[in-house]
Amino acid sequence: MAERGAEPEVHPVRRRALRAVRHLFSPLLPDDYLELINPLWTTKELRGRVEKIEWQGSQAVTVSIMPGFNWPGHKPGQYIRLGVLINGRFHWRAYSLTSDPEPEDGLISLSPKVVESGTVSPYLVHRITPGTIVRLGEIEGVFTLPDPLPEKMLFISAGSGITPIISMLRSLDHRQEVNDVVIVHSAHKADEVMFGDVLKDLDDRYPGFRLHLRITEHDSLFTVDQLDDVCPDWREREAFCSGPGEMTDSFLDHFEENGLSDHIHYERFQPVIGGQGKGGAGGKVHLTHSKVTAECDGDTPILEVGEEAGVKMPYGCRIGVCHTCVGTLLSGQIRDLRSGEVGGSKGDTIRTCVNTAEGDIAIGL
Ligand code: FES
Numbered sequence: 211m212a213e214r215g216a217e218p219e220v221h222p223v224r225r226r227a228l229r230a231v232r233h234l235f236s237p238l239l240p241d242d243y244l245e246l247i248n249p250l251w252t253t254k255e256l257r258g259r260v261e262k263i264e265w266q267g268s269q270a271v272t273v274s275i276m277p278g279f280n281w282p283g284h285k286p287g288q289y290i291r292l293g294v295l296i297n298g299r300f301h302w303r304a305y306s307l308t309s310d311p312e313p314e315d316g317l318i319s320l321s322p323k324v325v326e327s328g329t330v331s332p333y334l335v336h337r338i339t340p341g342t343i344v345r346l347g348e349i350e351g352v353f354t355l356p357d358p359l360p361e362k363m364l365f366i367s368a369g370s371g372i373t374p375i376i377s378m379l380r381s382l383d384h385r386q387e388v389n390d391v392v393i394v395h396s397a398h399k400a401d402e403v404m405f406g407d408v409l410k411d412l413d414d415r416y417p418g419f420r421l422h423l424r425i426t427e428h429d430s431l432f433t434v435d436q437l438d439d440v441c442p443d444w445r446e447r448e449a450f451c452s453g454p455g456e457m458t459d460s461f462l463d464h465f466e467e468n469g470l471s472d473h474i475h476y477e478r479f480q481p482v483i484g485g486q487g488k489g490g491a492g493g494k495v496h497l498t499h500s501k502v503t504a505e506c507d508g509d510t511p512i513l514e515v516g517e518e519a520g521v522k523m524p525y526g527c528r529i530g531v532c533h534t535c536v537g538t539l540l541s542g543q544i545r546d547l548r549s550g551e552v553g554g555s556k557g558d559t560i561r562t563c564v565n566t567a568e569g570d571i572a573i574g575l
Pocket residue numbers: 524525526527528529530531532533534535536561562563564
């Protein structure tokens with residue numbers, strides 16, 4: 211499915227002007243001509259043009275993009291869905307925005323780490339070139355800096371978990387608000403550290419910035435037991451955690467045990483499936499385009515049910531963020547495997563990777 215980019219907010223005057231001159235361009239639309247002059251001028255969807263690609267450690271790149279007009283802006287820590295054309299098909303993935311939300315050069319950036327067996331990250335890391343036009347989807351995510359800013363902050367990240375945090379740090383730097391910040395970042399090898407130069411630069415410039423870089427090839431993994439040594443006043447800090455699920459879970463538990471669960475913000479790379487711990491009703495899943503009907507036990511994502519039945523199901527992240535796996539609900543109800551919430555109406559666009567059947571359902575896939 212060639213999902214479109216987000217619909218840009220177009221000033222009503224501009225919208226009216228385009229509508230008024232529409233007949234002059236018949237049978238095409240004014241937008242079609244604007245698009246021919248500059249693909250970023252279209253008012254149909256948000257697009258961006260890749261400006262540069264730079265290595266970010268040995269396994270990732272930073273892709274800098276000039277967004278089309280009316281880029282709505284992002285909050286530091288949010289992510290965006292990116293649509294890229296690979297072998298004639300659009301693929302969508304979600305990536306954290308790594309740029310300062312108020313960039314002087316107007317460029318936004320994201321920093322994918324390569325997963326060689328994947329489709330999109332190898333394309334972004336090895337093949338995409340400046341000048342490529344990409345589609346930009348919705349900006350999402352609640353892992354953001356609070357307003358007002360806490361006086362003391364602690365960031366804990368590992369691997370590419372640094373990506374939302376780097377946007378937060380860049381924003382703090384831009385606002386000259388790096389007052390009392392501790393960051394503990396882990397990477398497997400020294401040459402894999404993403405944004406090492408940015409972290410080092412902040413460490414050099416701000417006396418209130420303390421960087422603890424851990425290379426797990428030599429150092430032990432950073433665990434909750436080491437928190438008191440590395441950051442003795444962690445209980446007084448607002449914490450931000452982004453990395454593998456086990457790491458995030460252990461810090462969440464630790465903060466909860468200390469009665470501080472309100473003081474930790476986190477980003478998960480994996481959803482907690484079965485968040486309610488209750489099995490659902492299950493039912494038959496009818497995939498109408500594929501003409502396949504399969505039994506679903508009420509705990510298994512519809513995506514997996516379809517795959518097990520031999521259907522080539524679309525998917526990207528498999529964690530509910532990229533929207534690649536969507537299909538139209540034609541009948542029945544679904545249960546969200548992360549929250550346990552039951553819902554869905556005919557015509558809803560549903561994500562098959564994080565929903566299961568609650569009774570018999572039909573999906574246009
Ligand atoms: S939302 Fe990404 S595969 Fe489902």
